[in-house]
Amino acid sequence: MHDEIRQAAARRITEEAAQWLLANREGLDETSRAAFVEWLRHSPSHVGEYMAIVQWDQEMREAAGREPLDAAGLVALAGDEPAVVALHSRGEGVLRAPIARERAPARVVTGAMRGPGVARRWAGVAVAASVVLAAVAVWHRGDAPVEGIVYAAPVDGMRSLQLDDGSRIQLDRGSSIRVNLGATRRDIAVLGGTMLIDVGHDSSAPLNVTLGRTVLRDIGTVFQVSAKKDGGEVTVLSGRVDVLAPSEGWPWQPGTTRAPSVVARLQGGERATLASDGSLSHLAARTDLSQDLAWLPAEIDFHDAPVADVARRFNDYGQAPLLIEDASIAATRISGRFHARDPAGFVAYLQTLPGVQVHRDEAGVHIVRKSPATHTVRL
Amino acid sequence: MSDPAAGLAHVLLEQDGLLQRYIHRRAGHAWDAQDMVQETYLRLLSADPDSIRNPEAYLFTVATNLLRQRAGGRQAGGREDGGLDEVLDRLVTPCEAAAGVDHEVRSKRLHELMARLSPKCRAVLVLHYRDELSYRDIADQLDISVHMVKKYIVKGLAACRQGMGRYA
Numbered sequence: 001m002h003d004e005i006r007q008a009a010a011r012r013i014t015e016e017a018a019q020w021l022l023a024n025r026e027g028l029d030e031t032s033r034a035a036f037v038e039w040l041r042h043s044p045s046h047v048g049e050y051m052a053i054v055q056w057d058q059e060m061r062e063a064a065g066r067e068p069l070d071a072a073g074l075v076a077l078a079g080d081e082p083a084v085v086a087l088h089s090r091g092e093g094v095l096r097a098p099i100a101r102e103r104a105p106a107r108v109v110t111g112a113m114r115g116p117g118v119a120r121r122w123a124g125v126a127v128a129a130s131v132v133l134a135a136v137a138v139w140h141r142g143d144a145p146v147e148g149i150v151y152a153a154p155v156d157g158m159r160s161l162q163l164d165d166g167s168r169i170q171l172d173r174g175s176s177i178r179v180n181l182g183a184t185r186r187d188i189a190v191l192g193g194t195m196l197i198d199v200g201h202d203s204s205a206p207l208n209v210t211l212g213r214t215v216l217r218d219i220g221t222v223f224q225v226s227a228k229k230d231g232g233e234v235t236v237l238s239g240r241v242d243v244l245a246p247s248e249g250w251p252w253q254p255g256t257t258r259a260p261s262v263v264a265r266l267q268g269g270e271r272a273t274l275a276s277d278g279s280l281s282h283l284a285a286r287t288d289l290s291q292d293l294a295w296l297p298a299e300i301d302f303h304d305a306p307v308a309d310v311a312r313r314f315n316d317y318g319q320a321p322l323l324i325e326d327a328s329i330a331a332t333r334i335s336g337r338f339h340a341r342d343p344a345g346f347v348a349y350l351q352t353l354p355g356v357q358v359h360r361d362e363a364g365v366h367i368v369r370k371s372p373a374t375h376t377v378r379l
Numbered sequence: 380m381s382d383p384a385a386g387l388a389h390v391l392l393e394q395d396g397l398l399q400r401y402i403h404r405r406a407g408h409a410w411d412a413q414d415m416v417q418e419t420y421l422r423l424l425s426a427d428p429d430s431i432r433n434p435e436a437y438l439f440t441v442a443t444n445l446l447r448q449r450a451g452g453r454q455a456g457g458r459e460d461g462g463l464d465e466v467l468d469r470l471v472t473p474c475e476a477a478a479g480v481d482h483e484v485r486s487k488r489l490h491e492l493m494a495r496l497s498p499k500c501r502a503v504l505v506l507h508y509r510d511e512l513s514y515r516d517i518a519d520q521l522d523i524s525v526h527m528v529k530k531y532i533v534k535g536l537a538a539c540r541q542g543m544g545r546y547a
Contacts, residue, residue, distance in 0.1 A: 014541075051439070063487075065509050077502065
């Protein structure tokens with residue numbers, strides 16, 4: 001983890017250097033010039049990385065000259081890339097990524113997924129999902145095909161998803177999951193990397209998350225699952241997750257009705273480490289989840305999104321939960337960009353909305369109407 | 380160093396000496412890229428910030444002068460720029476194995492990495508670097524905002540820089 005944080009810090013400096021490169025090419029005004037000097041003076045790493053990125057810029061120019069496709073070809077190719085990824089149709093304008101009904105090798109679903117409905121619903125996650133592919137596949141294990149949709153985040157960006165059952169998922173760079181939602185069961189397999197899931201409540205079907213040979217059963221919660229070379233980790237932000245005994249068979253076999261035993265019951269703030277054979281190797285309380293969640297985007301960017309949806313995104317960061325306790329506030333559509341790890345700015349913004357009042361207690365930050373609340377929305 | 384790809388900052392953080400060793404061996408400089416960065420940084424700190432009208436030019440002028448001084452002290456008739464290009468080359472490939480490959484091969488690899496980026500990111504980079512279109516023109520062609528064009532360039536630059544190290 002320490003290494004990952006260091007790499008993330010280095011990547012951040014590279015991106016900052018690249019931003020300053022672009023700003024320099026456009027020309028700096030006096031304020032920007034002073035800010036750039038200040039940034040350089042902050043660390044020798046900044047100086048070195050900026051000088052490197054200037055050189056790198058030239059290398060990129062040379063490499064781009066090797067591109068065989070002309071501009072029209074590139075634009076056409078880019079047009080096939082979904083600006084956003086819609087999973088199942090649930091409302092106007094939201095397109096469906098079909099589930100394969102026949103045995104076929106994995107294929108990539110492409111096609112522009114645009115439209116006012118899509119734009120409105122997905123604008124908030126479009127940045128994170130800007131580089132995405134959705135693969136629809138049928139897996140074979142013996143004679144039993146396993147259906148599901150594979151979602152993968154690209155190596156150069158995270159990906160946000162909203163499933164048809166109301167679950168919100170964040171995938172770290174290079175991570176992939178397989179999702180199979182049914183009327184009687186919901187299954188998600190973490191194929192690689194790290195997933196944070198805020199489990200939705202639009203379905204009463206039980207949700208199982210498989211990590212190697214281990215099955216995790218959600219009891220209404222937000223938790224993170226990381227697949228590692230030698231096992232994996234499960235970190236619970238809120239709610240409860242049951243870690244079930246390792247499964248001998250493929251956990252997605254249709255008709256599976258066995259009731260495996262619970263080997264650990266994780267509460268909010270706890271992390272379990274699993275060995276490659278699925279056994280529980282370590283269980284610890286986490287007083288600070290910030291390192292576990294360091295990979296999440298630093299900013300929450302949303303456009304014309306309901307307050308309730310935005311608050312849920314803040315709540316994925318393991319901070320004191322934002323509780324929107326008035327239906328009309330929850331449904332109010334807003335736009336903006338805030339630091340994800342400092343919800344104070346967002347709360348201050350909410351307070352500027354007419355009739356909104358905020359109070360805090362040990363349960364979280366309550367957002368209420370100045371008049372008595374008539375309805376509570378669970379986030 | 381588990382991932383040498385994360386740029387110079389990573390090298391500076393790791394202090395693993397790969398860069399220094401490479402430069403010492405190949406270029407024979409008694410002075411390495413990290414020293415150059417440190418010295419440039421110290422000069423920057425000692426300067427009056429308001430007097431630095433063009434910070435980028437300032438960095439490269441200071442670095443060139445420092446390298447020239449070092450080269451002059453080491454041998455008469457040293458290179459005109461004191462080897463700045465070579466040292467900068469090392470900054471860009473902060474990994475011994477990656478630094479060992481020929482420039483042509485490196486450029487091909489970089490192009491391969493660009494081709495593996497998402498289609499939009501790839502298109503933005505090529506339209507920017509090869510076709511030299513303005514941000515506005517790129518935004519119009521791809522039906523995205525100018526802000527997103529810049530974001531793709533930044534992310535693409537960083538991803539390629541990170542990806543190059545994985546060849547090592």
